[in-house]
Amino acid sequence: MLEQNLFAGFGGQGVLLMGQLLAFAGMLESKYVSWLPAYGPEMRGGTANCSVNISDEPIGSPVVSKATSVIVMNRPSLDKFESAVQPGGMLFINSSIIDRKAERDDIQVFYVPCNEIAEQLGNARVANVVMLGAYIEKTKCVDMENILNALLEKLGKTKAHLIPLNREALVKGAESVR
Amino acid sequence: MAKQLMKGCEAIAEAAIQAGCRFFFGYPITPQNDIPEYMSARMPKVGGCFLQAESEVAAINMVYGAAGAGARVMTSSSSPGISLKQEGISYIAGAELPCVIVNMMRGGPGLGSIQASQGDYFQSTKGGGHGDYHLVVYAPASVQEAIDLMQTAFDVADKYRMPVLILADGIIGQMMEPVEIKQGNASEPVKKDWATVGWSEKDFTRPRAVVNSLYIEVEELEELTGRLQARYAKIAEEETRVELYNTEDAEFMLCAYGTVARICKTAIAQLKKQGIKAGLVRPITLWPFPYKAVHDAIAAPSVKKALCVEMSAGQMVEDVRLAINGEKEIELLGHSGSRVPTAEEIAQRIIQMRGA
Known part of the structure; x- marks a missing residue:
């Protein structure tokens, strides 16, 4: 298995965190993982993206140029990274704020209304976790429970009360693409 | 120990601590800032010294001083900052002192960019500063390898009494990978009888030590450079890795x-x-x-x-x-x-x- 993922959106959407949670979950399952942010002199609200590899074998390039999955949280990211999906790969689109459809017909496309689902859950900030739920439902590359384990590690024990909300977000995200 | 997901820069900093490094002098520059940031929080906790100098030139000369006093010491920077340190690096090489320098390469020439690059190969391997000297230069390709090479770098620096350079690109510094850092694996401290830690006037058990890179007499400088070249030949034989x-x-x-x-x-x-x-x-x-x-x-x-x-x-x-x-x-x-x-x-x- 080699999952080569690109996560992209604007700063504040939790795009880098999504990637880190996935990498962390992969590590918990003793897989090889790498997480690489595109770093730059960005302002708040600027673009953010990261490359995440998950594999059963040691990872070569940490830079994902042709992705098995591309996850886009805003329109500029779709415009920039639609072409980066490998033929036959998957494209996950945050349909809450992206106002166009994918143009490619050689890939699988999933539309996830991340913000709407998150708002229904009562916290707009879990939109990224909703998307992660959809991604995991389709790729099955890590166990959802390990995303929550990763989150707990990341947030610290004082934020453990947020775990049920995030579990709900993962589940709703997964249901949206079933 | 369980694996941790760590950023290259932070992992390098922690590996240095575990290797027994207790002095860090630096000056901020992207994409290596996570190293001094990590050191600023970590060094006080292990009884070490983190100091943000007023410039790269000051930082490398603080390294020179600490190395002369026999400390395990390091600095880190990115390309333009490493250029500024070159005079000091040459002095440290000339004074035969051990230290570790990390360069998280970014684009150049000039201020270049903050993205990853490998444009400092010539500078690192063919000179950098003035004079007939070399650094041992390690080029890690993963976060784990960077960790492992940090330990090696300090040991090799002490063994041969010379500066050692970790040459990585910005991607190694910014990437996260699962890693294992051996705790407290610092090697036995090497006896540094050349260190300037004070001499005993009473019984003369410890002779006066002098840190110096100035040799006015031709014969004296030639003796130094000859000694360095012999050392480099030995290193080529024993430390080459591929x-x-x-x-x-x-x-x-x-x-x-x-x-x-x-x-x-x-x-x-x-x-x-x-x-x-x-x-x-x-x-x-x-x-x-x-x-x-x-x-x-x-x-x-x-x-x-x-x-x-x-x-x-x-x-x-x-x-x-x-x-x-x-x-x-x-x-x-x-x-x-x-x-x-x-x-x-x-x-x-x-x-x-x-x-x-």
Whole structure:
């Protein structure tokens, strides 16, 4: 298995965190993982993206140029990274704020209304976790429970009360693409 | 110990602490800022010293001072900052003092960019500062390897009494990978009877130690440089490191270091699917350069053509050509301006070379 993922959106959407949670979950399952942010002199609200590899074998390039999955949280990211999906790969689109459809017909496309689902859950900030739920439902590359384990590690024990909300977000995200 | 997901810069800093480094002097610059940031929080907790100097020049001279007093000491910076440190590095080499320097390379020349690059190969391996000296230069290709090489770097610096450079690109610094850092694995402290820690006037059990890089007399300076060259010859014999990957029966040989070497491995996997056998020779020490291993890998009868891939306009390729000494032609795929080569374009280039 080699999952080569690109996560992209604007700063504040939790795009880098999504990637880190996935990498962390992969590590918990003793897989090889790498997480690489595109770093730059960005302002708040600027673009953010990261490359995440998950594999059963040691990872070569940490830079994902042709992705098995591309996850886009805003329109500029779709415009920039639609072409980066490998033929036959998957494209996950945050349909809450992206106002166009994918143009490619050689890939699988999933539309996830991340913000709407998150708002229904009562916290707009879990939109990224909703998307992660959809991604995991389709790729099955890590166990959802390990995303929550990763989150707990990341947030610290004082934020453990947020775990049920995030579990709900993962589940709703997964249901949206079933 | 369980694995941790760590950023390269932070992992390097923690590895230095575990290797017994207790003094860090630096000045901020992207993309290595996570090293001083981490050190600023961590050093006080282990009884060490973190100091943000007023400039790179000040930082390297603080390293000079601490090294002279026998401390395990390091500094880190990125390309333009490393340029500023060169005078001090030359002095430290001339005074035969051990220290570790980390360069998270970014684009150049000038202020360049903050993205990853490998444009400092010449500076690191062919000089940098003035005078007849070398640094041992390690080029990690993963976060774990960077950790392991930190320990080695401090040991080698102490063993040979010289500065050692960890030369990584910004990607190694910014990337997160699962790693294991051995706790408290610092090697036994080397006896440093040359350190300027005070001399005993009473019983003269400890003679006066002097840290110096000035030798006015020709004979004296020649003695120093002769001593350095003899040491360098020994290092070339004992410390040279290289990784051979899929080299057996390879028809095409890639040569790359650091992050680019990993991208080459992905390209090799892509080529394998198309039935093309490609291998990689990856120098881990850039100085001493593994001339023999690189020669043997490329000169092998199965190898039709060789390609050097770098994030520079072509710097290491000169050493690869020296290694092969005209026996085979070495092609170059070099990107400067901080553009990272993709696995696809490396594979494409090999396919072109195959057709030609």
